Amino acid sequence: VTAPPRADKFRLDGRVIVVTGSSSGLGLAIAVACAQAGAATVLGARRADLLAKAAAMISAEGGQCAYRSTDVTRPADCDVLAAYAVERFGRVDGLVNNAGVGSAAPGTREAPEAFRAVIEVNLMGAYWMAQSFGRSATSGGAIVNVASVTAVAPGGIPQAAYASSKAGLLGLTRDLAAQWGARKAIRVNAVLPGLFDTEMRQAMDETEVALRLGATRLARIGRPAELAAAVQFLLSDAASYITGATLAVDGGITMH
Numbered sequence: 001v002t003a004p005p006r007a008d009k010f011r012l013d014g015r016v017i018v019v020t021g022s023s024s025g026l027g028l029a030i031a032v033a034c035a036q037a038g039a040a041t042v043l044g045a046r047r048a049d050l051l052a053k054a055a056a057m058i059s060a061e062g063g064q065c066a067y068r069s070t071d072v073t074r075p076a077d078c079d080v081l082a083a084y085a086v087e088r089f090g091r092v093d094g095l096v097n098n099a100g101v102g103s104a105a106p107g108t109r110e111a112p113e114a115f116r117a118v119i120e121v122n123l124m125g126a127y128w129m130a131q132s133f134g135r136s137a138t139s140g141g142a143i144v145n146v147a148s149v150t151a152v153a154p155g156g157i158p159q160a161a162y163a164s165s166k167a168g169l170l171g172l173t174r175d176l177a178a179q180w181g182a183r184k185a186i187r188v189n190a191v192l193p194g195l196f197d198t199e200m201r202q203a204m205d206e207t208e209v210a211l212r213l214g215a216t217r218l219a220r221i222g223r224p225a226e227l228a229a230a231v232q233f234l235l236s237d238a239a240s241y242i243t244g245a246t247l248a249v250d251g252g253i254t255m256h
């Protein structure tokens with residue numbers, strides 16, 4: 001028997017993958033990469049108009065794609081999105097918890113509701129979505145949580161809410177990897193993006209961008225497709241023995 005070419009293990013043919021925050025930026029790039037690798041993709045975010053455009057673009061290129069307006073801070077929305085994936089494509093194998101919001105505020109002045117709003121999306125939203133996914137996922141499935149280098153290395157501006165939410169996401173990654181590894185054969189990993197050119201980056205102040213770029217050993221901003229490639233790898237059989245891990249995709253920001 002001839003072994004399949006090694007590259008085949010990186011493909012996602014026949015898989016059904018839910019990507020949150022896929023109306024723009026990294027989430028959209030991840031959905032496109034998954035579709036190009038052969039997966040059916042199910043897009044979730046709040047802006048239905050952008051999701052419709054993204055789904056039309058993926059379908060026009062021959063990909064299978066569906067979308068559903070979803071606010072990940074609402075557990076019921078997360079249940080509906082996971083159920084919709086199964087309804088449309090018969091199964092669900094992958095989840096990319098990418099929905100996220102940025103924040104920056106001095107610690108003495110950050111309002112409780114502002115702090116809570118960031119945790120609600122970046123950390124709690126990822127957990128609600130993972131719970132919904134975990135209830136219906138196929139054995140052998142995979143979750144990739146999109147954290148940030150800010151989870152492990154301060155960016156030089158005050159970001160208590162964002163840093164806490166992303167560090168919390170790493171704890172969630174490890175705990176679910178431990179809970180579901182043997183019981184459900186679901187792998188759970190995280191990526192740590194550095195600086196990527198998206199709406200979130202455009203909203204950052206110039207000091208933050210300059211500090212991050214100054215610490216980036218490759219001396220350039222990342223392209224969304226470069227983050228998507230790492231996520232695709234972690235979802236694929238090429239990563240079949242990797243769980244509970246964090247993979248920095250940061251041009252060298254966090255190297256020791």
Ligand SMILES: NC(=O)c1ccc[n+]([C@@H]2O[C@H](COP(=O)([O-])OP(=O)(O)OC[C@H]3O[C@@H](n4cnc5c(N)ncnc54)[C@H](OP(=O)(O)O)[C@@H]3O)[C@@H](O)[C@H]2O)c1
Pocket residue numbers: 020021022023024025026027044045046047048050070071072073098099100101102121125146147148149192193194195196197198199200201
């Ligand atoms: N860009 C970077 O340099 C960078 C660096 C490190 C980490 N990250 C992380 O990468 C992820 C994607 O960010 P991005 O840079 O691509 O920024 P972005 O273009 O602003 O994308 C954020 C996405 O999250 C969605 N979202 C926000 N709140 C949501 C909610 N309550 N429910 C569902 N979806 C929600 C947004 O869609 P709707 O508004 O349509 O809901 C949007 O699609 C985030 O988790 C971010 O923290 C980005």
